[in-house]
Amino acid sequence: MKRNSFLKDVFRRFFIKKVSLVSLIILVLLILASFLAPLIAPYEPDLINVDEILLPPSLKHPFGTDALGRDVFTRVLYGGRISLLVGFIAEGIAILIGIVIGSISGYFGGRIDNFLMRFVDIMLCFPVFFLILSIVAYVDPTIWNIMLILGLTGWMPVARLVRAEFLSLKEREFVLYEKVIGVDNLSIIFKHMLPNALNPVIVSAAFGIAGAILLETSLSFLGLGVQPPTPSWGNILTSGKDMLGVAWWVSFFPGIFILISVLCYNLVGEGLKDALNPKIYE
Amino acid sequence: MFAYILKRLFMMIPVMVGITLISFIVINLAPGSPTDLQTELNPKMTPEIVEKLKKHYELDKPIHIRYLKWLKNIALLDFGRSFSPDGRKVIEKIGERIPITLTINLLSIILIIVISVPFGIFISVKKGSISEMLLSFISFIFYSIPSFWFALILITIFGVYLGILPISGLRSLNYSNLSLWGKFLDLIKHLTLPVIVASIGSVAGFSRYMASNFDDVLRQEYITLARIKGLPENLVLRRHALKNALLPVITILGLSIPGLIGGSVIVESIFSIPGMGELFYKSVMSRDYPVIMGMLVISSFLTLLGNLVADICYAIADPRIRLK
Numbered sequence A: 001m002k003r004n005s006f007l008k009d010v011f012r013r014f015f016i017k018k019v020s021l022v023s024l025i026i027l028v029l030l031i032l033a034s035f036l037a038p039l040i041a042p043y044e045p046d047l048i049n050v051d052e053i054l055l056p057p058s059l060k061h062p063f064g065t066d067a068l069g070r071d072v073f074t075r076v077l078y079g080g081r082i083s084l085l086v087g088f089i090a091e092g093i094a095i096l097i098g099i100v101i102g103s104i105s106g107y108f109g110g111r112i113d114n115f116l117m118r119f120v121d122i123m124l125c126f127p128v129f130f131l132i133l134s135i136v137a138y139v140d141p142t143i144w145n146i147m148l149i150l151g152l153t154g155w156m157p158v159a160r161l162v163r164a165e166f167l168s169l170k171e172r173e174f175v176l177y178e179k180v181i182g183v184d185n186l187s188i189i190f191k192h193m194l195p196n197a198l199n200p201v202i203v204s205a206a207f208g209i210a211g212a213i214l215l216e217t218s219l220s221f222l223g224l225g226v227q228p229p230t231p232s233w234g235n236i237l238t239s240g241k242d243m244l245g246v247a248w249w250v251s252f253f254p255g256i257f258i259l260i261s262v263l264c265y266n267l268v269g270e271g272l273k274d275a276l277n278p279k280i281y282e
Numbered sequence B: 001m002f003a004y005i006l007k008r009l010f011m012m013i014p015v016m017v018g019i020t021l022i023s024f025i026v027i028n029l030a031p032g033s034p035t036d037l038q039t040e041l042n043p044k045m046t047p048e049i050v051e052k053l054k055k056h057y058e059l060d061k062p063i064h065i066r067y068l069k070w071l072k073n074i075a076l077l078d079f080g081r082s083f084s085p086d087g088r089k090v091i092e093k094i095g096e097r098i099p100i101t102l103t104i105n106l107l108s109i110i111l112i113i114v115i116s117v118p119f120g121i122f123i124s125v126k127k128g129s130i131s132e133m134l135l136s137f138i139s140f141i142f143y144s145i146p147s148f149w150f151a152l153i154l155i156t157i158f159g160v161y162l163g164i165l166p167i168s169g170l171r172s173l174n175y176s177n178l179s180l181w182g183k184f185l186d187l188i189k190h191l192t193l194p195v196i197v198a199s200i201g202s203v204a205g206f207s208r209y210m211a212s213n214f215d216d217v218l219r220q221e222y223i224t225l226a227r228i229k230g231l232p233e234n235l236v237l238r239r240h241a242l243k244n245a246l247l248p249v250i251t252i253l254g255l256s257i258p259g260l261i262g263g264s265v266i267v268e269s270i271f272s273i274p275g276m277g278e279l280f281y282k283s284v285m286s287r288d289y290p291v292i293m294g295m296l297v298i299s300s301f302l303t304l305l306g307n308l309v310a311d312i313c314y315a316i317a318d319p320r321i322r323l324k
Helices: A002-035 A072-108 A110-125 A128-136 A143-152 A156-169 A173-180 A185-221 A233-243 A248-276 B002-027 B034-041 B047-057 B063-075 B090-095 B098-125 B130-144 B147-161 B180-218 B221-228 B233-255 B257-270 B276-285 B289-317 B319-323
Strands: none
Touching: A002 A072, A002 A248, A072 A110, A072 A143, A072 A156, A072 A185, A072 A233, A072 A248, A110 A156, A110 B002, A110 B289, A128 A143, A128 A185, A128 B002, A128 B257, A128 B276, A128 B289, A143 A185, A156 A185, A173 A185, A185 A233, A185 A248, A185 B147, A233 A248, A233 B147, A248 B130, A248 B147, B002 B063, B002 B289, B090 B276, B090 B289, B098 B130, B098 B180, B098 B233, B098 B257, B098 B276, B098 B289, B130 B180, B147 B180, B147 B257, B180 B233, B180 B257, B221 B233, B233 B257, B233 B289, B257 B276, B257 B289, B276 B289, B289 B319
8 A cells, every 4th residue: 555655755756747747838938938929929019900890710810800900819929928027027016015914023033023924824814806996096007007017916925934944944053053153143143044945935936927827918918007009918808808709719718818827826736746745755 | 712703803813904004005096196196197087076086085185184084984894986987985885795795706716626525635645647747737728717718718619609697797687587597597508608608717816725635634644544444435534634734725715715706707707797896896997096005905804704704714724823
């Protein structure tokens, strides 16, 4: 029985590794394709052609055309720029804030820790999507604002992770020695402790980007994200939602691209979790 | 038990104050007065709204006085009046929509439990088998699917092509003519797609959580004892492991409430269901600030309440918590 479950475990790990490797490759291709869109795309993203309205997918238009005769494939390629970039930067902001708050909280402990963690609890009480929409109601929906809003409302899980790591690192000898020989707090925190606390952060970053992409596309879908005519996956999808019976392709293809990129980020996260967490090898 | 509940209630007070503080900061986000920002950047603003805004926020007074005044009003459940033409009280507008959203959330939670508990046990017990990996992969796909896109696909299949499920609202046109049983069936039909869309994203997460709980429980000594004693594996899993693995799920369900309420914006606006999410979306689109503020505060209070209920359930189920 023991041997059997060991073999299964090896098989499983190998499978996960392959899946996450393939996901990583797909992600890189997606990112390249959307940022090299001007070179790859067969048409201009805003080229309106009244003679080719709502054409189904064909060799000439692989994803068909929309209600203004624009090539959906081209628009999906360009749209990827917004969603992929927003997801990446928004999670970057969330991680920066999370690291600062989590490390201060875990390192200093006591009152500071108590105060900061209550703050995290309070932030987590808000339904995130409500909080995001409330802020969106007050500011212009530019790409930078949306990144900032998603970052400002998404840092709490990172802060908790970093804090937990710091709490256990704080007791380790190298930290005690550094304190004894008088290394200043900032160097201990950022130069010596942080690198040791990064593994779970890296894993959560992959899942976080996936979540941020879903949030950004949801905002665009509701018409509160980056505004048309700039294409984003969410707003292309919205433009087709009232024509599902006549032209399913306008909504279908951007949706598939969102799904694939979110899925790939999640699977990469899963692979990283396996690779970076030595505990499961015990 | 009573002491425990009292302690938990007491602990909620600073969090509630924090919620109102952050909500208040959100209103006063921008430098200068909030009305300046809204009027300068927003073409949808009309002069009447600007006047109403200024009056509503009492901008002539210093910020801490305004906050305390607002806090006092909230304590009396006075969130002001909506900017929309009907000008109704915010608390009434939100109050009538809470039951609808909570019903959908409750049904979603039930659906999530019904699917993910058996699935989680399956993942834990059959870990590494081909069928487990395939099902896990599929659950990952549902975890990653954008809910609005999934909703549109379901609408196209079940509403447009097959025509067997209604795709908007809560009632059919002939609702008032139906028998009691017919009314019930009609409601169920209208809720089917929204509930599926609302729960689908959470199933994968809960199943995996359930699976790791089950793994932990199976490593406990009493499970080894049950096996040594010679109990059949089936009985060990069902009688000894399941109950203990279910405990932490209560807390997680409490924690999922903000996600479900937040998700109601998408679900309710797609299926035109008159719940909190739809009202919130409309208010954001028409910049109905009193409703937005009221919704932000009330929805987070609901979350807090949900967590409290979950904690109390946990304490009832597990006496060790009460004694700590």
